[in-house]
Amino acid sequence: MSIINKEVQELVDEKLKESIDSKLNGWVEQKVRSLMEERVSALEDKIKARETRKKRVAIVASKGSLDMAYPPLILASTAAALDMEAAIFFTFYGLDIINKHKYKSLKVPSLANPAMPVPVPNILGALPGMTAMATLMMKSWMNKAHVASISDLIDVCRESGIRLIGCQMTMDVMGVKKSDLIDGIEIGGSATFLDYAAEADIPLFV
């Protein structure tokens, strides 16, 4: 009798185990599936947000000569025309591009500039007045080609909502005050720029 009882008990146990197993499996499967679906839809939202958000251009302008002031301003204003967002971080000599006492008189170096269309030997390039001459030459070519002036490009940048960030540290080092900068500039440090650049599709250093 006890043997039969034992067998029955074992059979019942087995059935019970099977039933619990299948219920448990079903439940786990459902749970996993719903978690996966949640995860996938979150990822899809993320991808969609990435695809629909504006492309972002982050530019560092580190040089203060006339020829090096153009690229960041041209690229940033064009970015705005292409429905992208952009910021320029003006640091070191690049700060001159947004210095209201200097931005209209940026110069082209005549010394150590082998790219001058009329190549100037360095020994001549070092003579007084050569920088002024090189600057005049470049300005006249730019005028002839109807290239926008630096101040026009800055205006376009400001109108298009491009962030123009002046480097705080450079200002401190060079004794530049906020009132020395043109209007519409925000002041920040490398972290301010990097926070913006971290999400940039196109980071550029000029």
Add this chain to the structure above:
Amino acid sequence: MSVQVNVKLDCKGLSCPLPILKTKKAVDGMNVGEVLEMTATDPGAVNDMAAWSHRTGHALIEHKQENGSFIFYIRKTR
């Protein structure tokens, strides 16, 4: 070409990036569906306008070359 032009923009003599900047400004001031005729002499504008249209989604319906000028027809799409 029998497209009805709503706005004309003269960018003759201007260099990069002015034709693009002025085109963008002109299109911003138009209604969806209207067509802009932009004339430029900068040969770089041919590729630049194609890139601009690709990026912004505004349709570059046609461009042609006439007497050393490049003429672009752009329909505002959104």
